[in-house]
Amino acid sequence: MIEARDLVVRYGAATALDGVSLSVRAGEMVALIGANGAGKTTLVNTVCGILRPAAGELATTGRLALVPEGRHLFGPLTVDDNLRLGAWRDRTGRDTGHIYDLLPELVPLRKQAAGRLSGGQQQMVALGRALMARPDVLVIDEMSLGLAPRVVEHLAAHLRERNAEGLAVLLIEQNARLALDLCARAYVLEAGRVVAEGPSAELAGSPEVAAAYLGLES
Amino acid sequence: MGELAQYLVTGVGLGCAYALTGSGLVVIYRVTRVVNFAQGSFAVLAALCVTTVLAAGLPHGVAEGLGVLLAAVVGLLVGLVATGKPGTTPQAALIVTLGLGVFAYAVEILFWGDQPRSFPGLGGAIGGVQIHYLLIIAVTAVVLGAVALLFARTDLGRALTATAADPYAARAVGIDVVRMGLFAFAVGGALGGLAGVLITPVQQVSFDSDVALVVNGFSAAILGNLTRPGLTLAGGLLLGVVSALVGGYLSTAYQSDVALVFMLVVLIARAGRRDVVEAA
Numbered sequence: 001m002i003e004a005r006d007l008v009v010r011y012g013a014a015t016a017l018d019g020v021s022l023s024v025r026a027g028e029m030v031a032l033i034g035a036n037g038a039g040k041t042t043l044v045n046t047v048c049g050i051l052r053p054a055a056g057e058l059a060t061t062g063r064l065a066l067v068p069e070g071r072h073l074f075g076p077l078t079v080d081d082n083l084r085l086g087a088w089r090d091r092t093g094r095d096t097g098h099i100y101d102l103l104p105e106l107v108p109l110r111k112q113a114a115g116r117l118s119g120g121q122q123q124m125v126a127l128g129r130a131l132m133a134r135p136d137v138l139v140i141d142e143m144s145l146g147l148a149p150r151v152v153e154h155l156a157a158h159l160r161e162r163n164a165e166g167l168a169v170l171l172i173e174q175n176a177r178l179a180l181d182l183c184a185r186a187y188v189l190e191a192g193r194v195v196a197e198g199p200s201a202e203l204a205g206s207p208e209v210a211a212a213y214l215g216l217e218s
Numbered sequence: 219m220g221e222l223a224q225y226l227v228t229g230v231g232l233g234c235a236y237a238l239t240g241s242g243l244v245v246i247y248r249v250t251r252v253v254n255f256a257q258g259s260f261a262v263l264a265a266l267c268v269t270t271v272l273a274a275g276l277p278h279g280v281a282e283g284l285g286v287l288l289a290a291v292v293g294l295l296v297g298l299v300a301t302g303k304p305g306t307t308p309q310a311a312l313i314v315t316l317g318l319g320v321f322a323y324a325v326e327i328l329f330w331g332d333q334p335r336s337f338p339g340l341g342g343a344i345g346g347v348q349i350h351y352l353l354i355i356a357v358t359a360v361v362l363g364a365v366a367l368l369f370a371r372t373d374l375g376r377a378l379t380a381t382a383a384d385p386y387a388a389r390a391v392g393i394d395v396v397r398m399g400l401f402a403f404a405v406g407g408a409l410g411g412l413a414g415v416l417i418t419p420v421q422q423v424s425f426d427s428d429v430a431l432v433v434n435g436f437s438a439a440i441l442g443n444l445t446r447p448g449l450t451l452a453g454g455l456l457l458g459v460v461s462a463l464v465g466g467y468l469s470t471a472y473q474s475d476v477a478l479v480f481m482l483v484v485l486i487a488r489a490g491r492r493d494v495v496e497a498a
């Protein structure tokens with residue numbers, strides 16, 4: 001689905017990614033954790049084709065959809081119009097009905113302007129908009145940021161369900177506990193480099209990761 | 219027909235041209251955040267082109283259509299030059315459109331000279347009203363209605379709005395934001411061209427006619443913050459009618475001041491409201 005090898009991405013003279021390799025296979029749920037400024041969003045934007053790598057190889061297969069950091073809904077448009085545009089690439093697949101089946105909490109909001117919704121509602125719309133593309137792999141940048149725990153739990157449940165149906169997920173999180181809990185495998189990014197990777201259980205058990213990202217004293 | 223009624227009809231006709239010009243500005247601004255100061259040139263180029271095409275023997279209707287098409291293509295080119303380079307800010311693009319407007323003068327004088335030109339519109343009159351004014355009003359109503367439907371009811375319109383609202387998210391869902399911007403420039407060009415083609419039979423056109431059109435069109439558009447088509451139409455009609463009344467009862471010398479006074483009033487009213495917001 002996603003196969004990145006030795007990616008280098010620069011903003012002018014500043015190197016944001018310095019030889020990052022990462023893979024997400026079909027049906028997998030993978031976490032990418034790391035502190036603010038580590039380069040997570042840069043990696044996401046590169047994988048989605050919004051940024052061009054200066055070096056390295058990137059191959060993606062299947063359809064990829066993004067839930068961007070900060071939601072980035074189309075504020076003046078209604079929830080339903082936001083959903084429709086999620087399928088912009090697919091002229092014939094713009095019927096929104098199946099999204100309301102998956103995310104029934106959006107039904108009462110469908111005619112409301114997306115910009116006026118609460119953060120949790122917006123994240124749900126952003127998820128719906130991404131699912132409209134009928135993706136094979138979903139990239140979610142900072143799913144839980146600024147949301148109440150109850151809302152996060154709700155979103156996580158939706159993700160588990162979609163993943164159980166075969167959707168691959170790359171989950172970017174600062175909340176490492178949540179990410180390691182949801183995903184089987186994880187990468188830890190620090191200052192543009194992958195400093196640790198492996199099964200979530202192993203990472204959670206390693207003293208360095210636990211100290212740096214889980215707020216536990218080793 | 220009475221004098222007043224005559225001025226009102228003339229004013230509404232003129233106002234339609236302002237509204238079309240202003241709507242072109244709005245379409246371009248909404249999608250690209252660029253204020254297109256070459257907007258008046260679209261009207262002049264289209265009208266001058268029609269004089270040539272008619273002289274070459276093509277029939278009415280076809281000639282006007284070609285004029286509007288030319289304006290759309292020129293709009294696309296202006297968009298390409300002003301925004302085609304990645305990373306151009308809207309402010310820089312605005313300066314480019316200003317320069318292109320001046321460049322258009324050179325082209326127009328070179329091909330058509332500096333004397334005013336005109337061509338006949340729909341002949342005849344009903345109850346003292348030139349039928350051509352009714353044509354201007356009808357075409358403007360239909361075209362602005364169609365543009366409103368495009369934005370409100372079609373996925374293309376939603377994508378145009380999305381591009382303006384959040385270019386990053388637009389790209390993330392696969393919308394080609396540069397293409398959307400160019401499309402907006404082409405629509406803006408066509409609307410400007412239509413203004414020129416419609417108004418020229420009742421008001422001669424020369425290379426510098428763009429100034430009155432763009433000043434009035436811009437004034438109409440800022441009534442709606444450069445983003446609201448309905449208010450732009452209202453502003454255009456108001457400006458047209460007031461200009462016609464001022465020209466008829468006072469002096470045509472004051473006509474060009476109407477838009478400037480109007481703009482000043484809108485800006486002061488808006489500044490006043492901002493003060494209230496800040497004080498609160």
Ligand SMILES: Nc1ncnc2c1ncn2[C@@H]1O[C@H](COP(=O)(O)OP(=O)(O)O)[C@@H](O)[C@H]1O
Binds near residue numbers: 011016037038041
């Ligand atoms: N558009 C940009 N221009 C210049 N530097 C940027 C830009 N975006 C991010 N950076 C820098 O790149 C680094 C990685 O940022 P980012 O990918 O947003 O990290 P994260 O998502 O992990 O918080 C940071 O040092 C940040 O300041």
Ligand SMILES: [Mg+2]
Binds near residue numbers: 040041042069141
């Ligand atoms: Mg980030």
